[in-house]
Amino acid sequence: MQYGICNLGIVPMRFESSDKSELVSQVLYGEVFKVLEKRKKWSRIRIAFDKYEGWIDNKQYLEINEENYKSIAKSQPILSSDLLEYISDSNGNIYTIPLGSSLNGLELLNHKFDGNQLSKIQDRSNLIKTAFLYLNAPYLWGGKTPFGIDCSGFTQMVYKINGYKLKRDASQQATQGEALSFIEESEPGDLAFFDNAEGNIIHVGIIMEDNYIIHAHGNVRIDRLDHIGIYNVETNTHTHKLRVIKKVI
Known part of the structure; x- marks a missing residue:
């Protein structure tokens, strides 16, 4: 079994392995997943958070090992809490990320984040x-x-x-x-x-x-x-x- 993490802000998840296929969901920055099937250009994945499955472009994620996958998947999510934020890499490149992006893999990706975040269960109010x-x-x-x-x-x-x-x-x-x-x-x-x-x-x-x-x-x-x-x-x-x-x- 292979595993991956989304290292971009928003990645389309499609019904079939084609850019023309129906958008069924999106993978947000920091989300981790299992790679169920890998082809030359596409991977069928299952997101850890909700077990949802679909196809994403192989160029739009990074492979990680099982230990890192399990560590992030089992931890309480740390999420960005502003409409739009950004992370930066070691070369100073900036990537925009949307509300609700996962920050649990920042260290693994060698990214920095200085924005607002939530990491605890909030009151239903x-x-x-x-x-x-x-x-x-x-x-x-x-x-x-x-x-x-x-x-x-x-x-x-x-x-x-x-x-x-x-x-x-x-x-x-x-x-x-x-x-x-x-x-x-x-x-x-x-x-x-x-x-x-x-x-x-x-x-x-x-x-x-x-x-x-x-x-x-x-x-x-x-x-x-x-x-x-x-x-x-x-x-x-x-x-x-x-x-x-x-x-x-």
Whole structure:
């Protein structure tokens, strides 16, 4: 088994081994992973944090040994906490890194970081504050950063920055936590999931106070939430049908 670490700010993870293939997620700076299959130009990887799999370009990561992989994977994540930061190498080269990048491998990569960071589990009351950092970020299928993010990438990153683990996709996240019977039982920070006509979970957002929800739909935005689903006051329509509310923490 081979192992790797992301030494660049944002690396695309694709469904197949091609630059033309669908973006399914992103690997952020400092994330470590197992290399499940390696070809001439591409590697299929499994990210340590959420076990998500996909293909990345061989030129966009560094190989590490098993000992370093396990050490970083098992340690409490140290994450950058500003929208955009930078790290520098021994030659003075600067690399930009987005909110939520992992700093556990700085010494291994021989990089320096002087910005703000988080390394402890935060109170759940901090979830909404973190969510607001992504407000107005454009929607991007497979995205995980303030420069482009999808609905489940948004919820995963908000929870991750506060020290909690969510799986990558909305349908996977819906298997976590305890289901609530009514919206009135929910608290800010709980997750609301929404399904399509076939009953498949296709969307997720973070519940706020007073029946509001923050979610990624076109951009990260705030809408009303009722027993039917998400209500957009600008268009006077329900955009998503509520399936279940989950309390994860």
